[in-house]
Amino acid sequence: MNKKIAIKGGNPLNGEINISGAKNAAVAIIPAALLVDGVCRLENIPNIVDVMVQLDIVRGMGADVKFLTPTIVEIDSRNLDRSDPPFELMRKLRASYYLMGALLSRYHDVEVAMPGGCNFGGVRPIDLHIKGFEALGAETAVKEGGFVCVKAENGLHGKTIFLDVVSVGATMNIMLAATLAEGQTVIENAAKEPHIVDLANFLNAMGANVMGAGTDVIKITGVEKLHGGTYSIIPDQIEAGTYMAAVAATGGSLLIKNIIPKHLECISTKLVEMGCEVTYTDDTVRVTRTGEIHRTNIKTMPYPGFPTDMQPQMAIPLCLAQGASVITEGVWDSRFRYVDELRKMGAEIHVDGKVAVFNGVDRLMGAPVTAYDLRAGAAMIIAGLAAVGDTTISDTRHIERGYDDIVGKLRSVGAIIEYVEVPGEAE
Ligand code: UD1
Numbered sequence: 001m002n003k004k005i006a007i008k009g010g011n012p013l014n015g016e017i018n019i020s021g022a023k024n025a026a027v028a029i030i031p032a033a034l035l036v037d038g039v040c041r042l043e044n045i046p047n048i049v050d051v052m053v054q055l056d057i058v059r060g061m062g063a064d065v066k067f068l069t070p071t072i073v074e075i076d077s078r079n080l081d082r083s084d085p086p087f088e089l090m091r092k093l094r095a096s097y098y099l100m101g102a103l104l105s106r107y108h109d110v111e112v113a114m115p116g117g118c119n120f121g122g123v124r125p126i127d128l129h130i131k132g133f134e135a136l137g138a139e140t141a142v143k144e145g146g147f148v149c150v151k152a153e154n155g156l157h158g159k160t161i162f163l164d165v166v167s168v169g170a171t172m173n174i175m176l177a178a179t180l181a182e183g184q185t186v187i188e189n190a191a192k193e194p195h196i197v198d199l200a201n202f203l204n205a206m207g208a209n210v211m212g213a214g215t216d217v218i219k220i221t222g223v224e225k226l227h228g229g230t231y232s233i234i235p236d237q238i239e240a241g242t243y244m245a246a247v248a249a250t251g252g253s254l255l256i257k258n259i260i261p262k263h264l265e266c267i268s269t270k271l272v273e274m275g276c277e278v279t280y281t282d283d284t285v286r287v288t289r290t291g292e293i294h295r296t297n298i299k300t301m302p303y304p305g306f307p308t309d310m311q312p313q314m315a316i317p318l319c320l321a322q323g324a325s326v327i328t329e330g331v332w333d334s335r336f337r338y339v340d341e342l343r344k345m346g347a348e349i350h351v352d353g354k355v356a357v358f359n360g361v362d363r364l365m366g367a368p369v370t371a372y373d374l375r376a377g378a379a380m381i382i383a384g385l386a387a388v389g390d391t392t393i394s395d396t397r398h399i400e401r402g403y404d405d406i407v408g409k410l411r412s413v414g415a416i417i418e419y420v421e422v423p424g425e426a427e
Contacts, residue, residue, distance in 0.1 A: 002027045003405060005393040007384035008416040012252030015413035019240045019258045020046035020404035021071070021233035027095035028172045029202045029233060031102040033075040034063065036206050040075045045233065046278055047071070049397070050093050054270025057096060060086040075150035076228075080106075083313045087113040087147070093401070095316075097126055097169055100150055101176030104133060108152040111143075128163055128170035135159045136177055136185065158183030158222060165190050166302040171218065171402055172199050178220040179208045187218040193303040194263045198234045205231050205333075235264040238309045239403060242378045244268070244287045245313040246410070247385040248276050249320060253288040254413060261285065266306045270298055274317055295323035295360060300330045303423040312338050312379035316386060319347040321360040329354045338376035341369040345387055366391040381406065385415050392420070 020042035031054070033040040045051060047070060050414040057071065059065045062081035066074045085103070090096040090113040099170075103110035122192050130140050130148075136159055158181055163170055166268025171191040176199075179183035190196070192214055202215030203228050206226040212218045240259045247254045261280045268278040268285070273296040277288040295318070300308040308331040318325040319342060329335045336356050340347045344367040348359040366389030377399035384391030393399075396419070399406060 002394070002421070004420050004422050005384075005396050005397055005399070006418055006420045007366070007381065007391045007393070008363075009384050009387035009389060009391060011250065011385070011414050013247050013254050013385070013410070013413045013415060013417060014252045016257060017243050017256040017409050017413060018409070019235045019256060020044070020048075022046070022195055022198065022236040023048055023050055023238070023402045024095070025198040025233050026051045026092070026198045027054050028098050028176075028195060030058060030075065030200060030232070031098040032176055032199060033289050034058060034061075034077045034080065034102045035105055035176070035203075036226045036228055037078060038076070038077075038226075040206065040228055041068075041072065041230040041384065042075065043230065043232040044235070045073050045074050046236065048404050049401045050095060053089055054055065054095065057085045057089045057099065060089060084111050085419065091145065094124065095169075097129060097172060098176060100129065100133070100148070101173035103151050104138060104152060104177050104284055105156065105180045108155055109150070111147055111149045114146045114148060114386060116197050119421055126169070128165060128167045129173045132161050132163075132170055132174035132187075133177055135161045136174075136181055138177075156181035156222075158220070160186040162188040168193050168196065168302075171196055175199060175203070175210060175213075175218065178222060179210070180202055180220040180225070181220075182221055185222070185406050187220075187221045188216065190216050191302055192216060192219045194237055194260070201277060202231045203408040205229050226274065229336070232390075235259050238307060238375070240264055240285070241267040241307070241310045242382070242403070244271055244278075244285065245317060246290050246382045247287045248274055248293065248317040249382050251284065251289050252414070255284055255286045257284045259283060259285055266304060267310055270296055272305065293317050293321040293360070295321040297326045297328075299328040302331065305330070308332060308335060310374050311335060312375045313382055315339075315356070315358060316344070316379055316382040318358040319349070319361060319364060319383070320386060321358070323360055325358045325360070327356045327358065337372050338379055341372070341376075341380060342383060344369060345383055345391070347352045363388050363418050368392045368394070371373055371395045371398045374398050378403065378406070381410070381417070385410070385417070
């Protein structure tokens with residue numbers, strides 16, 4: 001049986017949605033728990049496949065992983081019995097690369113499979129991660145079968161590392177490796193995304209010494225060990241942004257709860273330009289659209305710029321805007337594979353490399369489409385909700401990697417959306 005998402009479009013969204021914990025923070029903090037000499041209690045854990053795989057990886061290495069409630073997990077890695085994470089699970093997600101930094105910090109020796117995950121930007125290199133580990137004193141070797149071996153025979157020693165490309169993954173991985181290293185590590189031109197600050201806050205709550213996260217210079221002074229404790233993961237910026245983009249596309253009014261307003265500024269600015277009303281309280285945002293959608297331009301940039309992970313979702317209201325809008329992808333080499341699917345629904349889009357021009361049309365029409373990656377999948381859902389008629393989305397496994405109960409949450413605000421089993425079709 002193959003599972004698809006079926007949507008009957010055309011309903012405005014109205015009501016309240018609660019945002020879950022941040023995927024990109026959780027997938028880094030779970031490996032970080034391997035540095036802790038004690039029990040780590042993590043709250044606000046999202047129920048998504050990437051997080052469950054990351055937990056399976058640490059469980060597979062001998063960590064004791066216990067759910068106390070559906071959103072609270074305890075990790076005790078004091079009895080870890082191996083330094084090499086299970087290869088077959090490593091290949092399932094991109095963020096498994098954080099195991100490299102964490103295990104290098106703990107054992108000074110790790111062998112991992114090259115990470116898997118979304119492949120929207122062509123090659124997704126990890127050269128900056130490796131460069132960082134080597135600056136701290138490790139030697140790396142790529143082995144047959146796609147394995148990377150990282151070893152620091154004489155331990156890890158603090159250094160100043162300049163990242164010539166702003167990289168979220170390299171910043172966090174170097175932070176992990178440096179946590180138990182000797183002396184001070186300085187990361188210059190560091191990424192500033194909310195999940196970087198969250199990882200630093202987690203490490204500091206467990207006894208690490210990380211300063212400057214959220215700016216482009218992060219200083220990590222190595223400590224001998226981390227102690228156990230409790231930490232609550234931040235709300236997911238991209239999940240919140242996805243529902244904000246959805247209401248811009250469908251019309252209606254959504255109260256989105258458990259958010260950090262600062263993280264959503266760049267997204268709300270664009271929604272206001274499109275003609276939405278956006279109002280905040282301390283931990284909620286309400287997005288309302290009643291009139292027409294205005295055209296606008298978007299360029300994705302590292303934080304605090306507009307997030308690349310919101311680019312496909314924002315494309316849907318722009319497909320329906322009055323006039324032409326331009327999206328420029330400023331992070332990945334290409335991230336417009338999803339436009340072919342939108343053309344099947346009647347969208348008018350022209351792509352040239354990193355630039356896409358959206359000529360607004362009066363309506364999208366339901367069609368069978370494919371979710372090529374996580375955020376493209378979310379965009380297909382938004383397109384289906386805004387379209388006239390029926391849409392079915394295949395390859396939903398990409399969506400489940402990063403959205404906690406997206407079908408249930410949308411149903412609760414008036415969407416006609418459900419999972420359907422399609423017999424006899426191979427995925
Ligand atoms: C993370 C996010 C991903 C998001 C991206 C950018 C996770 C698990 N994933 O991915 O959803 O789209 O940030 O916000 O948090 N680069 C190099 N060499 C490297 C690493 C990266 O050249 O060693 C380049 C990449 O090709 C890309 C840019 O740096 O052009 C940004 O990548 P990076 O920030 O590292 O993305 P990820 O951490 O993989």
